[in-house]
Amino acid sequence: DGGITQSPKYLFRKEGQNVTLSCEQNLNHDAMYWYRQDPGQGLRLIYYSQIVNDFQKGDIAEGYSVSREKKESFPLTVTSAQKNPTAFYLCASNRGSSGNTIYFGEGSWLTVV
Amino acid sequence: ILNVEQSPQSLHVQEGDSTNFTCSFPSSNFYALHWYRWETAKSPEALFVMTLNGDEKKKGRISATLNTKEGYSYLYIKGSQPEDSATYLCASKGGDNNDMRFGAGTRLTVKP
Numbered sequence: 308d309g310g311i312t313q314s315p316k317y318l319f320r321k322e323g324q325n326v327t328l329s330c331e332q333n334l335n336h337d338a339m340y341w342y343r344q345d346p347g348q349g350l351r352l353i354y355y356s357q358i359v360n361d362f363q364k365g366d367i368a369e370g371y372s373v374s375r376e377k378k379e380s381f382p383l384t385v386t387s388a389q390k391n392p393t394a395f396y397l398c399a400s401n402r403g404s405s406g407n408t409i410y411f412g413e414g415s416w417l418t419v420v
Numbered sequence: 421i422l423n424v425e426q427s428p429q430s431l432h433v434q435e436g437d438s439t440n441f442t443c444s445f446p447s448s449n450f451y452a453l454h455w456y457r458w459e460t461a462k463s464p465e466a467l468f469v470m471t472l473n474g475d476e477k478k479k480g481r482i483s484a485t486l487n488t489k490e491g492y493s494y495l496y497i498k499g500s501q502p503e504d505s506a507t508y509l510c511a512s513k514g515g516d517n518n519d520m521r522f523g524a525g526t527r528l529t530v531k532p
Binding site (some may be wrong): 311340342347348349350351352397407408409410411412413414 | 424426429454456461462463464466469509511520521522523524525
């Protein structure tokens, strides 16, 4: 079945460590996105990529890094520079054309302990 | 309006009630408005994508309208059922780039 797979679903990280969240899609979508959700807030855009080997910062990119070496994959690294990394992270993709529906993964919960 | 805003933040209704909620978005350089339904422990699921002023979309008991000139969209649910309980997100896309701006969502609870 086509879709977006995020892993891991739950992750605990010690303060000061980097961690990478995986996002894979088999929908042949050009554009991919990473969002963060905190309690009581909407989805905030961290990074997005419209095409392989290209990506742009979203509203809250500080402390995060991404890569887009393959069309199917858009991993997000939460670095030790991210001050408040504990959150729910959603990966998404769409065909990249204006107005196209975004498809989401099931999300990853990151807790810093 | 610089951000996408949704109201109310949460809503409790009885089964059978009809309800509606609002999404406000920047009207300048507007390109598309999306509605998503997000059930707990699942991925957000697309309901509607609207682009033209005056658009109306319907899916079963759920419908939506769009006013791009004043920057708002309404989502209506007729005869709410417990399975309609979810968070309803709206997102606005501008014409210059491909990023979507989401509202904080309206959390709907339908009591049997």
